[in-house]
Amino acid sequence: MTSFRPTSAAEVAEIVTWAAAERQPLEIVGGGSKCGLGRANRPEHRLEVAALSGILDYEPPELVLTAQAATPMRAIAAALDAERQMLAFEPPDWSALLGTSGSEPTLGGVVATNLAGPRRVRAGAARDHFLGFAAVNGRGEAWKAGGKVVKNVTGYDLCKLQAGAYGTLSVLTELSVRVLPRPEQECSVLLAGLEDEAAIRAMAAALNTPHEVSSVAHLPAAVAARVAGPAGAGGSLTVLRLEGPGPSVAYRAEALQAEALRQGRECHLLDHASSTAVWAAIGAVQPLLARTDSVVWRVCPTPASAASVLHAIQAARIGAEGFYDWGGGLLWVSLAPDQAGDDCGAAIVRGAVAAAGGHAMLLRAPDPARASVPVFQPEPASLRALAQRVKSGFDPVGILNPGRMQEGV
Amino acid sequence: MLTMPVPDGAVLSRRAEIVTALRRIVPGEGVIDSEEERRVYESDGLTAYRTLPMVVVLPETVDQVRRVMRYCSEHGIKLVPRGAGTSLSGGALPLADGVLLGMGKFKRILEIDIANRCAVVQPGVTNLAITHAVQDQGFYYAPDPSSQIACTIGGNVGENSGGVHCLKYGLTTNNVIGIEMITIDGEVVRLGGKHFDAAGYDLLGVMVGSEGLLGVVTEVTVRLLPKPPGARALLIGFPSVVGAGECVAAIIAAGIIPGGMEMMDKLAVQAAEAFVHAGYPLDAEALLIVELDGCEAEIDHLVAAVEDIAGQHGATSCRVSQNEAERLNFWAGRKAAFPAVGRLSPDYYCMDGTIPRRRLGDVLARMKQMEGQYKLRVANVFHAGDGNLHPLIMYDANQPGELERAEEFGNDILRLCVEVGGVLTGEHGVGVEKRDLMGTMFDDTDLEQQQRLKCAFDPDSLLNPGKVFPQLCRCAELGRVHVHAGQTRFPELPRF
Numbered sequence: 001m002t003s004f005r006p007t008s009a010a011e012v013a014e015i016v017t018w019a020a021a022e023r024q025p026l027e028i029v030g031g032g033s034k035c036g037l038g039r040a041n042r043p044e045h046r047l048e049v050a051a052l053s054g055i056l057d058y059e060p061p062e063l064v065l066t067a068q069a070a071t072p073m074r075a076i077a078a079a080l081d082a083e084r085q086m087l088a089f090e091p092p093d094w095s096a097l098l099g100t101s102g103s104e105p106t107l108g109g110v111v112a113t114n115l116a117g118p119r120r121v122r123a124g125a126a127r128d129h130f131l132g133f134a135a136v137n138g139r140g141e142a143w144k145a146g147g148k149v150v151k152n153v154t155g156y157d158l159c160k161l162q163a164g165a166y167g168t169l170s171v172l173t174e175l176s177v178r179v180l181p182r183p184e185q186e187c188s189v190l191l192a193g194l195e196d197e198a199a200i201r202a203m204a205a206a207l208n209t210p211h212e213v214s215s216v217a218h219l220p221a222a223v224a225a226r227v228a229g230p231a232g233a234g235g236s237l238t239v240l241r242l243e244g245p246g247p248s249v250a251y252r253a254e255a256l257q258a259e260a261l262r263q264g265r266e267c268h269l270l271d272h273a274s275s276t277a278v279w280a281a282i283g284a285v286q287p288l289l290a291r292t293d294s295v296v297w298r299v300c301p302t303p304a305s306a307a308s309v310l311h312a313i314q315a316a317r318i319g320a321e322g323f324y325d326w327g328g329g330l331l332w333v334s335l336a337p338d339q340a341g342d343d344c345g346a347a348i349v350r351g352a353v354a355a356a357g358g359h360a361m362l363l364r365a366p367d368p369a370r371a372s373v374p375v376f377q378p379e380p381a382s383l384r385a386l387a388q389r390v391k392s393g394f395d396p397v398g399i400l401n402p403g404r405m406q407e408g409v
Numbered sequence: 410m411l412t413m414p415v416p417d418g419a420v421l422s423r424r425a426e427i428v429t430a431l432r433r434i435v436p437g438e439g440v441i442d443s444e445e446e447r448r449v450y451e452s453d454g455l456t457a458y459r460t461l462p463m464v465v466v467l468p469e470t471v472d473q474v475r476r477v478m479r480y481c482s483e484h485g486i487k488l489v490p491r492g493a494g495t496s497l498s499g500g501a502l503p504l505a506d507g508v509l510l511g512m513g514k515f516k517r518i519l520e521i522d523i524a525n526r527c528a529v530v531q532p533g534v535t536n537l538a539i540t541h542a543v544q545d546q547g548f549y550y551a552p553d554p555s556s557q558i559a560c561t562i563g564g565n566v567g568e569n570s571g572g573v574h575c576l577k578y579g580l581t582t583n584n585v586i587g588i589e590m591i592t593i594d595g596e597v598v599r600l601g602g603k604h605f606d607a608a609g610y611d612l613l614g615v616m617v618g619s620e621g622l623l624g625v626v627t628e629v630t631v632r633l634l635p636k637p638p639g640a641r642a643l644l645i646g647f648p649s650v651v652g653a654g655e656c657v658a659a660i661i662a663a664g665i666i667p668g669g670m671e672m673m674d675k676l677a678v679q680a681a682e683a684f685v686h687a688g689y690p691l692d693a694e695a696l697l698i699v700e701l702d703g704c705e706a707e708i709d710h711l712v713a714a715v716e717d718i719a720g721q722h723g724a725t726s727c728r729v730s731q732n733e734a735e736r737l738n739f740w741a742g743r744k745a746a747f748p749a750v751g752r753l754s755p756d757y758y759c760m761d762g763t764i765p766r767r768r769l770g771d772v773l774a775r776m777k778q779m780e781g782q783y784k785l786r787v788a789n790v791f792h793a794g795d796g797n798l799h800p801l802i803m804y805d806a807n808q809p810g811e812l813e814r815a816e817e818f819g820n821d822i823l824r825l826c827v828e829v830g831g832v833l834t835g836e837h838g839v840g841v842e843k844r845d846l847m848g849t850m851f852d853d854t855d856l857e858q859q860q861r862l863k864c865a866f867d868p869d870s871l872l873n874p875g876k877v878f879p880q881l882c883r884c885a886e887l888g889r890v891h892v893h894a895g896q897t898r899f900p901e902l903p904r905f
Contacts, residue, residue, distance in 0.1 A: 061661045125606060128583050150576070151836060152832040155847065157582060157618045159614075164607065208635055250706070251705075303603070329604060357603060359608035377608035389864075389866075390610055392888075393865045393888075
């Protein structure tokens with residue numbers, strides 16, 4: 001195994017050109033915090049791009065930031081914070097979940113895995129804020145797409161394709177992302193004691209009000225206690241987040257609480273600091289971190305069906321615990337490793353999702369399992385064939401993170 | 410003028426046979442053969458370009474679309490998809506040797522799913538009809554291109570349409586969550602759905618804005634948003650466009666993302682005021698319309714903040730709408746800006762570049778110089794929040810050479826946008842209009858990579874050829890792998 005450590009996009013191109021000619025697969029590594037994501041089949045060589053780091057252009061009123069691909073998220077967050085701005089898609093910190101606390105998440109990694117935090121329901125995912133990039137394709141050619149302005153429809157939107165491609169199409173070397181002002185105030189309204197089905201309806205009702213609820217999650221009683229802080233210990237918690245200018249947040253919090261009281265529900269208010277802490281914990285999947293060896297699935301069901309999906313998985317008695325984010329659009333499930341079976345519960349989890357519509361990713365499991373169980377939801381044959389043709393259009397000999405997403409992709 | 414691919418004589422000679430075959434798939438009036446009726450489809454919103462399509466097909470079922478596409482694919486016949494034909498970049502310009510596939514009969518709203526905050530609609534449903542169908546329940550569909558009364562959601566997907574509210578609420582791509590599409594070989598593919606994100610590659614994200622080059626959309630699932638409880642607009646006059654631009658930057662720097670933020674220059678203001686009497690300040694060199702939406706508490710707070718910022722940036726007038734009628738009146742002038750400019754001149758040509766906002770002053774100064782050089786006037790309307798410019802070049806097509814001069818002027822403006830770090834098109838699409846300028850923004854490698862994506866979907870380049878890319882796709886050649894084994898050797902690499 002060889003580790004390549006290029007210091008410029010030109011050097012990345014030179015290495016990939018060699019790898020293409022010699023048909024030597026490369027694993028692309030930025031900060032190394034996401035090496036445990038995706039299928040576990042390690043290519044022969046590592047392309048470590050950590051030296052491609054640094055913010056290249058950032059003028060806050062333009063709402064655009066351009067940085068080299070391996071710029072640490074910490075550096076990006078610090079620069080944005082100083083200008084009271086943010087990445088609105090709120091990339092979550094999965095280091096505890098993945099056991100990678102020692103390594104730095106980078107901008108390129110966040111975009112390549114299309115991360116999104118609890119604000120997904122209102123602000124979208126990384127894909128929605130990715131404006132342009134420079135990259136090296138599997139032929140070793142440096143190329144670019146998109147732009148450095150927030151509004152652009154010139155040519156195909158290849159940013160969408162790169163976001164979530166897990167480095168299988170090109171090596172990103174430089175990215176431009178949209179940034180937005182950070183909300184001045186934040187608070188959360190907590191509803192206590194709702195059963196899952198009722199909570200799903202309450203979350204939908206909250207999202208359907210004009211109060212611009214920006215995040216909605218439900219923690220069933222079994223996992224709620226693991227989130228430090230919130231009142232109402234012992235029962236389930238449904239959390240509704242409000243952000244914006246101070247007077248607006250105060251008014252909307254009042255309105256949501258009044259509505260809850262009208263329905264005879266117990267409710268509490270979390271102030272700015274507690275609200276921020278709870279949402280960071282939810283984004284970091286903290287409610288499921290009681291065991292470090294559990295199998296973790298990230299399920300995206302049709303939101304209104306989320307409770308029936310979790311209940312179907314729990315009915316199979318494989319030690320399932322779960323909680324809901326994105327108003328039910330994101331369902332986190334952990335399974336007891338000794339009960340999940342050889343397929344890590346794939347048949348049960350994917351069977352439950354199939355009935356509701358959506359997809360499920362095996363996010364955390366031992367390497368051998370992630371080599372044998374399809375990590376990403378298998379797609380219909382026509383779509384799989386199309387994805388393979390897309391892959392060969394970018395990486396004809398299959399050397400960039402081959403097999404990281406699907407066999408042959 | 411642009412040239413389109415030379416019509417294929419072999420296809421044209423089989424025209425009668427092709428029409429007969431298509432009639433077997435789409436019976437009755439769904440296949441339009443007569444020259445008189447085909448004439449209706451000869452152009453879209455970019456009226457300077459006209460081509461009579463070989464034949465027009467208006468299918469009514471997904472199966473018919475599938476079979477038409479399979480037929481075209483098997484017989485090597487080009488196909489141009491069309492929604493309402495409102496494209497301003499010639500995206501639906503027909504081909505003389507191609508089938509024009511009109512999706513106008515797919516007009517049904519299939520499902521409104523409030524629990525999942527989405528609606529499933531057919532591609533021929535108009536943008537505004539979606540909002541009309543859900544507004545009684547307190548919802549709307551956010552992207553609002555100015556053609557929203559007429560343009561279809563299928564066309565919006567093709568063009569990734571925007572509108573005046575997209576700074577805050579996003580473009581089509583941020584508001585479409587699923588589609589059903591047919592590939593050129595007649596295969597039905599579903600991308601996305603009511604759930605978030607894709608299981609594999611985000612091909613939905615690629616389809617949105619692909620200008621009809623990758624597939625034909627037969628169903629669209631859109632995200633619905635709760636209607637904001639209120640909105641108020643400010644009408645702010647400035648003694649200079651640069652001052653207005655600085656005010657825009659200051660509003661954003663203060664952490665405010667308005668629901669809409671539009672700028673007009675003096676000529677556009679005067680034209681609009683003469684047309685709709687919106688009460689615009691005629692002495693202003695630039696006018697800003699800032700709309701703030703949300704709950705009353707939020708609007709009060711933000712209106713005060715924006716008034717303050719405007720004052721600090723030398724605003725000469727500032728009016729806040731006092732009621733809904735007045736707010737709509739403020740917008741009426743902006744929304745009528747294009748036809749209003751149309752009254753000043755026999756013809757106008759609408760451009761669509763985006764620039765980094767900080768370069769607004771330079772770009773406008775250069776545009777002024779070009780007005781002298783080309784001897785044509787320009788009125789400017791911008792989506793100020795995102796730096797998307799719509800210069801309207803006034804000309805008279807009946808004067809020999811003026812159309813060509815207007816086009817060359819427009820091309821120079823777009824080159825300037827790219828030169829200052831912007832892009833060729835913010836929301837209208839490349840189409841045929843900006844096709845030959847793609848090389849100013851992208852080099853050959855960039856364009857080849859884009860075309861290799863095309864090859865994955867449409868290897869024979871039958872879907873909407875001649876649009877977006879200056880050269881026709883040569884998939885066999887683009888797919889070739891040139892390996893130079895031995896030229897770069899592993900031992901030479903340890904320096905990395």
